Amino acid sequence: MTITEILRSMWNIFVTYYIGQGLLLSGLGYTLALSAIAVVAGAVLGALLAIIKRSGFKPAIWVISAFVEILRGTPALLQLYIAYFLIPMMLGVPGMSPFTCVAIALSLNSAAYVSEIIRSGIEAVDKGQTEAARSLGLTSRTTMMKIVLPQAIKNILPALGNEFIMIIKETSLASTFFVGEMMTTYLTVRGLTFNALPTLLDIGIVYFVLTFSLSKLMGVFERRMKASA
């Protein structure tokens, strides 16, 4: 196969299957849905974990630390496999859809990373800020909500954006369970055309355009935030 043949196949496959049969829309839809669920649920759960961890209740800290370390220290694909079997069993829902399983697993995985992002974001705020607020007689709650967190957000948001991009890439693992996101469309198209390479290159371009434009968008956002104090 020459380069021109590959390029022609890429174009043909893209037009016929991705546009013509709507695989681009459905694939992107599932990818973005999975990522959005994982990032939002991960952020909420991660924030919760970070708050509980800061509360100083020892048994809770041990459990959370173990959770975070295990999820960060094992491959995401392995976690998806385990979740695929374990989650329906634990929740008592035998016929649970792969999409739900994958969404839950990715959310938990993301929560582990986000809780660390939030923890380090809070710890990066100068201790003097807390001391000044407390020395003026403000409660720890007021100090956290109105002095520390608003400053920590500036450390947290950019890292959260990177986490979003990481998750978008990680959703490709869901193709193992034929969930329907971008990487699954490769399996579909390959089965119809028996032409793997051009399909993979097409998908690569889609992923790259998605993550690259997101990271540029975040760059703009970050600069604005820095400008506002």
Added chain:
Amino acid sequence: MLEVKNIYKNFGSLKVLKGVTTHVEKGEVISIIGVSGSGKSTLLRCMNLLEVPTFGEVWMEGKLLTPVDPYLHPEVIEVSHTFKKLLAEGYSREEALKTIHANDLLKEKHSAEGPAYKALMKEIYDANHQDINEARRKMSMVFQQFNLFNNKTVLENVMFAPIETAKYNHVKDMKAAKAEIEERAYGLLKRIGLEEKAKAYPSTLSGGQKQRIAIIRSLAMNPDVMLFDEPTSALDPEMIGEVLDLMRKLAAAGMTMVIVTHEMGFAREVSDRILFVDEGYIKEEGTPDQIFRDPHDPRLRDFLSKVL
């Protein structure tokens, strides 16, 4: 007004304060001097419980801020199991008290010393305790690193604590309260000639400006006493004067102040009393004249010969 009773402070195995007792009277200006690492900043930070003393008590206006320290209350020791055991072993009352003090014999867990002990500890605490946040509103602190709130403008920095305090106190007419606080904040800014910086963020200010704003941020709380933790140590030399001038004015206006400082000339000029802290103790204490003209402690003499 402020009383520190037999304060000990350990950081892990490091013993920083080893039994410090002192008091601050209304209108008094006290300077704490000593070498770096002597425990002088820790002593100041124990006064408003930014550091919680390991042993000892802090009292403000007759109210207890720390937990009860049983070693300061003989009547508590006398109902403890440990004391009764010593009496049973043939100790006299005096001997038993002395032995318990010398060897820190009281059990940390209150219930381990019996129900009477536990009840008396609670009784003393309940009768005298004041919430630390309430107490801190009346003794604000000025830090070496200024610690202005980075996410707030100068004006917001000055207004923040009074507004939050009004909210804690469930002030009914918040709008009127806010207007009053803002007027006062502007008045304070005017006093230090920085009213045109009201809308600026701290990152745009010089060190001297930051520290003067930190001082009026404390003043905005109408404190009974102000604690200064090396307020000029992080400043460029040309900015030290403006901060010391403001502190001089406060002292002249009758503000009660406790100042940890390396500015010996300033300490000598404004202080009513000077504490020399060394190796975790107050080694010498007296008027500026006594301290600078006639120092007795050899470590103080050595210190003064190096800094003067």
